[in-house]
Amino acid sequence: MRRRRTNTGADDSGIDDKEVLRLSCELIRIPSIYKREHKISRFIYAKLKEWRLSPKMIPVAGHGPDVVAEVGSRRHPAIVLNGHMDTVEVAHGWKHDPFGAKVENGLLYGLGALDMKCGLAAMMLAFRSLADSGSVDGFRVIFQAVSGEEDTGIGTRTLISKGLFRRCKAVIVGEGFGGLGAVTNARRGGSYYDIEVMGKSAHGATPHLGVNAVSDAAAIVCALSSMSIRSAKGLIGDDFRPLAESQTVLRIQGGNISLSVPDRCSIRLVRSTIPGTNIDASAQIRSLIRKLRLRSDVRVRLVDEPGEIFYPYITEPSSELVETAVDSVRRITGKKPRLVCGVSEADDNLIAHGLRVPIICVGPGESGDLGRYHQAEECIRVSQLGYAARIYYDSVLRFGLRMSG
Numbered sequence: 371m372r373r374r375r376t377n378t379g380a381d382d383s384g385i386d387d388k389e390v391l392r393l394s395c396e397l398i399r400i401p402s403i404y405k406r407e408h409k410i411s412r413f414i415y416a417k418l419k420e421w422r423l424s425p426k427m428i429p430v431a432g433h434g435p436d437v438v439a440e441v442g443s444r445r446h447p448a449i450v451l452n453g454h455m456d457t458v459e460v461a462h463g464w465k466h467d468p469f470g471a472k473v474e475n476g477l478l479y480g481l482g483a484l485d486m487k488c489g490l491a492a493m494m495l496a497f498r499s500l501a502d503s504g505s506v507d508g509f510r511v512i513f514q515a516v517s518g519e520e521d522t523g524i525g526t527r528t529l530i531s532k533g534l535f536r537r538c539k540a541v542i543v544g545e546g547f548g549g550l551g552a553v554t555n556a557r558r559g560g561s562y563y564d565i566e567v568m569g570k571s572a573h574g575a576t577p578h579l580g581v582n583a584v585s586d587a588a589a590i591v592c593a594l595s596s597m598s599i600r601s602a603k604g605l606i607g608d609d610f611r612p613l614a615e616s617q618t619v620l621r622i623q624g625g626n627i628s629l630s631v632p633d634r635c636s637i638r639l640v641r642s643t644i645p646g647t648n649i650d651a652s653a654q655i656r657s658l659i660r661k662l663r664l665r666s667d668v669r670v671r672l673v674d675e676p677g678e679i680f681y682p683y684i685t686e687p688s689s690e691l692v693e694t695a696v697d698s699v700r701r702i703t704g705k706k707p708r709l710v711c712g713v714s715e716a717d718d719n720l721i722a723h724g725l726r727v728p729i730i731c732v733g734p735g736e737s738g739d740l741g742r743y744h745q746a747e748e749c750i751r752v753s754q755l756g757y758a759a760r761i762y763y764d765s766v767l768r769f770g771l772r773m774s775g
Contacts, residue, residue, distance in 0.1 A: 387756030407434030442510030454519030463746030489544030489733035496762035508774025546735030559682035580631030
């Protein structure tokens with residue numbers, strides 16, 4: 371299928387660059403910090419309804435509702451376009467208005483510009499164009515705008531639990547880490563550990579009579595930084611560096627207001643796991659702590675309640691979904707993208723593990739100095755936005771026609 375581009379920014383998909391930018395700006399101007407997505411949910415619902423795409427709102431506990439729409443007969447298998455509406459909090463250091471959606475020197479500034487309101491806008495317009503194309507025959511396309519991705523992924527978890535990926539055969543998530551020069555066909559997971567340190571209380575003026583849990587916890591934190599980590603042969607991250615595990619101490623909490631030796635302290639640790647490896651490093655952590663010969667009693671627990679573990683995954687490069695997306699990016703941008711592994715857990719971890727279907731992430735994004743994810747002065751190059759929408763349109767249409775043929 372040869373694409374013809376006109377001087378208005380439209381092509382045979384019916385997608386116009388200016389409209390993608392305009393919708394991106396509208397989404398950025400709506401504050402939607404996680405747990406406060408209600409206004410943007412209503413906006414997206416209204417926009418899809420205006421386009422006569424029969425959206426539905428799906429309640430999400432503690433968050434704004436998800437918005438879901440689909441085209442095609444329910445008898446047919448589906449391809450899902452999934453993107454999140456929420457953002458992180460406003461970081462310190464913004465010079466531009468984080469909700470101003472200002473374009474300056476070819477860059478669009480705003481909270482969520484990268485993560486991922488521009489990708490969401492591109493998906494919305496690709497979905498509309500697919501619905502208008504008359505070519506969705508023998509397959510379905512499901513659009514999902516989800517809440518709570520920056521929290522626990524609860525919006526996507528809700529859709530999985532409610533069976534709203536019915537007969538899904540492939541999923542494209544619009545997270546564009548690395549920009550359009552990359553297709554994410556794998557992702558690291560996330561395993562969380564609670565480390566409880568139990569010492570012995572004593573009067574603060576006679577510390578030798580107690581066992582200081584805070585001091586022992588500090589020794590553990592220092593030791594954790596020396597733990598060996600595994601690398602992944604043949605995989606690169608979406609930061610374009612060789613892929614390896616990482617681990618971070620997220621929290622240390624303990625101590626007393628009174629003049630007493632603290633007898634309890636807790637540590638929360640996350641280990642970002644790579645595809646094909648054991649997700650539980652509890653034994654390794656316990657072995658490290660034993661070598662410290664601490665006086666406190668220390669207990670290590672992998673947090674394994676339902677929904678707490680993000681499992682790593684890989685979609686094989688030879689899969690039809692990956693090959694189709696790579697070819698779409700190459701044909702539309704003129705450059706072949708690199709296959710990368712996402713370094714941060716995201717909703718695609720949940721979908722890959724819960725549904726066992728081929729899944730990728732692709733979309734507008736940045737790397738290097740412009741890769742300001744979860745940072746002040748978040749921005750994105752405007753030139754990517756129209757390309758992203760056409761890539762979604764082209765990838766879904768060609769995969770769907772192959773699937774139905």
